Amino acid sequence: MKKFKLGLAWQILIGLILGVIVGAVFYGNENVTKYLQPVGTIFMNMIKMIVVPIIISTLILGVAGQGDLKKLGKLGVKTIVYFELITTFAIIIGIAAADFFKPGVGVNMEHLTKGDISSYVETSKTVAEGGHGFADTLIHIVPTNIVQAMAEGNMLAIIFFSVLFGLGVAAIGEKGKPVLAFFSGVADAMFWVTNTIMKFAPYGVFALIAVTVSTFGIQSLIPLGxxxxxxxxxxxxxxxxxxxxxxxFCGLSVFRLIRILKDELLLAYSTSSSETVLPRIMQKMEKAGAPKDIVSFVIPTGYSFNLDGSTLYQSIAALFIAQMYGIDLSLVDQITLVLTLMVTSKGIAGVPGVSFVVLLSTLTAVNIPVEGLAFILGIDRILDMARTVVNVIGNSLASLVMAKWENRLDKNKYDNYFENEAAEAATK
Structure with a gap:
């Protein structure tokens, strides 16, 4: 008799539903936060713990395997241009949707609960003081101390160092083989750690959702529905x-991609964190036919440059707040909004509350009261869940698209992904 085993996606879904129920039943009860927040925090910390070693090891292996600076530079340019085009579409769709449906018109601010955005204002000031123009972003790509960059989770600096190190390993030939063997072992070990940590995902999801619902309540959705x-x-x-x-256009299917990533998308939705699924989506995109060097470069870079869901949400939220205050933005203002979002959303993915920080900068640029953010803080977690899923889908697809454009996508692996996974599972 075959032993029944509940898949990870179902386990996470059950954790999500139970978390909503517990949070709703114990709404306003501080004990929920007291006892469950540590569980959610420990799970998130375990995920963050493994992200940097996986990115460094896989990127060094990928770059050293390719060993061609010219090809890598070509891939980098293509990737950044692709990211900018897709992000621009996301912003335009967000603005068009808000202009057409006008979600902020008729909203009575007296019936809304205001949240505390002071911490985001302080973070915004810190980012502004540190400089966040295009030149500043380029400067921050080059780390003065790689250990510090790793500790701070500075993704762009980590990528820059790993690429250079990988090229160096490739350049020294035979002497570099022991180094490659070491990082190959690190990557394999970290993926094993990832799969082990994922067994705790349902518990982490349950705790995080229960705390969120018990704090804000389901009723916070109604006025901003x-x-x-x-x-x-x-x-x-x-x-x-x-x-x-x-x-x-590339001979792929976004629905097939969603099927491949169903576990990761549900986890990303539940935790509102792209980091929780970074190791797993890199692993799955390799199994889906994208080469290691392309996956390990494109996906981490996308975490800073290709936040499609975040920019789409930010454009809608900016116009929502303007409409709520009765501010009519001209065409020039809306073009300014697009350009501002394109610049401010780059390179600060590691900043806490990044979407709110970007929105603060954007609202200031088009003279919309930043206080309006306080009204949508209560449902930000619900919206954050959706934008995280879109970010994950966008970056995963980008790795397959880049592999296709480089004529390096293994179509056989892509077409037979589910059959290969079933065969692998049967041997375990």
């Missing part, structure tokens, strides 16, 4: 039309 529905519909439209169109 129109905004929440519009954000979710716009996200679905973007994934199906824009990402789906790009996938079809």
């Amino acid at each position: 129109k905004l929440a529905v519009l954000v979710y519909v716009a996200m679905i439209l973007f994934v199906v039309v824009i990402l789906g169109g790009v996938a079809k």
